[in-house]
Amino acid sequence: MLETVTAHHDADGTPLDPHTAAVEVLNVIRPTVAVAWFLTFAGHALHRWPEHRKLLADGDAAYARAFAHEVRRFYPFAPFVGGIAAADLYWQGQDIPVGSMVLLDLYGQNHDPQLWPKPYIFDPRRFVGREPGRDELVPQGGGDPATNHRCPGEDVTLTVLETLVPRLAALHYDVPEQDLSIPLRRIPTAPRSGFLMNPRLY
Numbered sequence: 001m002l003e004t005v006t007a008h009h010d011a012d013g014t015p016l017d018p019h020t021a022a023v024e025v026l027n028v029i030r031p032t033v034a035v036a037w038f039l040t041f042a043g044h045a046l047h048r049w050p051e052h053r054k055l056l057a058d059g060d061a062a063y064a065r066a067f068a069h070e071v072r073r074f075y076p077f078a079p080f081v082g083g084i085a086a087a088d089l090y091w092q093g094q095d096i097p098v099g100s101m102v103l104l105d106l107y108g109q110n111h112d113p114q115l116w117p118k119p120y121i122f123d124p125r126r127f128v129g130r131e132p133g134r135d136e137l138v139p140q141g142g143g144d145p146a147t148n149h150r151c152p153g154e155d156v157t158l159t160v161l162e163t164l165v166p167r168l169a170a171l172h173y174d175v176p177e178q179d180l181s182i183p184l185r186r187i188p189t190a191p192r193s194g195f196l197m198n199p200r201l202y
Contacts (some may be wrong), residue, residue: 034077034140035160037188041075042067042165043195044182047175052140061162066127068161070140071200072110073132074122078188081141106114107184109138140179172200 015103016024045067046053055063080103089096097100111119115136116126139148140157178193 012129012192027153031156031160033088034153037077037190038071038157038161039164039168040195042071042161043168043197044180044191045071045074045122045176047171047180047195052124056166059166063124064162064166065122065158065163067134067157069122069127069137070122071161072158073137074110076107076182076184076189077139078088079106079184090173103139104142106138106141108140119144148171148190151192171197173197173202174200 048054052063052067057068060105082103084100085096085098085100085102088098109115113119134144138150140154144150174197176196178191178196179194180191180193182189182191
């Protein structure tokens with residue numbers, strides 16, 4: 001793996017050091033894994049709320065993007081992300097000494113009733129015609145991906161989701177009996193059975 005990693009180059013052709021190259025490879029792998037997880041959740045959502053299928057299958061691009069945002073908001077890909085305070089901080093009345101573990105509650109933020117009316121209702125319409133603010137929807141971390149703890153592949157995840165979900169909605173398939181419960185104690189979580197589909201051949 002190291003030989004492959006060291007072959008990567010930056011924009012001016014200079015070889016990257018192994019650590020930087022490995023980070024860049026992981027920045028490609030992480031959104032790929034996130035897409036697989038979120039696409040499973042999208043299948044789960046279409047099964048639970050099939051009324052969304054027609055709009056998606058008919059090619060409504062704005063609705064596909066809204067649906068992708070809502071999947072990422074509603075479903076608990078990860079409950080939180082953490083980091084270590086690099087300096088003594090004081091934030092909203094709270095002292096945070098250097099070296100403290102700080103957690104960003106992704107699930108809590110994405111289900112906060114002050115931000116999301118009826119947060120436990122799956123409703124893509126909350127995103128139709130509007131993009132969420134940077135610090136509003138945080139399914140893959142918060143802040144600016146260039147400087148904060150936010151996945152730099154988030155835009156890739158969103159674009160691939162809004163491309164694949166309409167195709168999923170247009171498929172003809174049956175969902176066999178399975179365990180579609182989502183355990184919140186597993187990190188990252190997913191439906192217990194994944195999401196098993198039997199394609200129809202007619």
